[in-house]
Amino acid sequence: MDLYTKNALQCSKNTTRNYSTSFSLGVRLLSKRFRMPIHGIYGFVRFADEIVDTFHEHDKERLLKEFRADTYKAIEDKISTNPILHSFQHVVHKYSIDKEIIDAFLDSMQMDLKHEEYDSHTFKKYVYGSAEVVGLMCLRVFTENNEQRYQKLKQPAKKLGEAFQKINFLRDIRSDYIERSRSYFPQIDPAFFSDSDKIKIEKDIAKDFEEAYEGIKRLNKDSRLGVFLAYTYYKKLFLKIRQTKANNIMSKRYRISNTHKFVLLFQGYIKHKMNLI
DSSP states (O other): OOHHHHHHHHHHHHHHHHHOHHHHHHHHTSOHHHHHHHHHHHHHHHHHHHHHHHOTTSOHHHHHHHHHHHHHHHHHHTOOSSHHHHHHHHHHHHTTOOHHHHHHHHHHHHHHHHOSBOOHHHHHHHHIIIIIHHHHHHHHHHHTTOHHHHHHHHHHHHHHHHHHHHHHHHHTHHHHHHHHOOBOSTTOOGGGOOHHHHHHHHHHHHHHHHHHHHHHHTSOHHHHHHHHHHHHHHHHHHHHHHTSOHHHHTTOOOOOOHHHHHHHHHHHHHHHHTTOO
């Protein structure tokens, strides 16, 4: 690997560390050969998400359009002066990441600029593009161009991304509605969010988790612990939310403390070593 690519991947690694301590910790539990590629994916999706979520004083639509064009140009040219896009194109080529899932991701980012409420069709499309395909990108890295293994684990990987995204929506239902004028869950009005609405959402998430876990168990040991840790964090957050009332969700943002995260890390490590995952 040339020095410029190494430096670009390091920029993506720094981006991961700056934006998500939990994700950074999970990446450190992966085999060394997987860490930089996963950072490359995270840097790409994080920058796109920043455009639509935080660049409020700028022309988001223009910036996202330019980001999309620059992404495709980086992939086509196999180089970019944007280190985040250079590291991403490197991962795309090395692990044969499909253009279709890159398109789907960027389409979902575009949807965030326009959709305020989602129906069943647009919700499914958005979740696929914003979360499921990120799981598929990571799976391409973990399966190392083994198409047969990728296809076998594809559905569980999608379900894991779907579960994570739905939990994010549920946890942030108040801030999405009040601060961003977004309402993701179809046929649910955040202004009148009820316990029955919450239970309905939680049943879907529980099913997603069950299917995702079956895939995690079939990952090779070099990638399993890191993915299992992310699964454990979100599962604990889900259980925490599940034990409260809908009106609490609308008044408080739930999270897992850093101390509890390290406890979960230790427990997950023991299970991994004892082949209990």
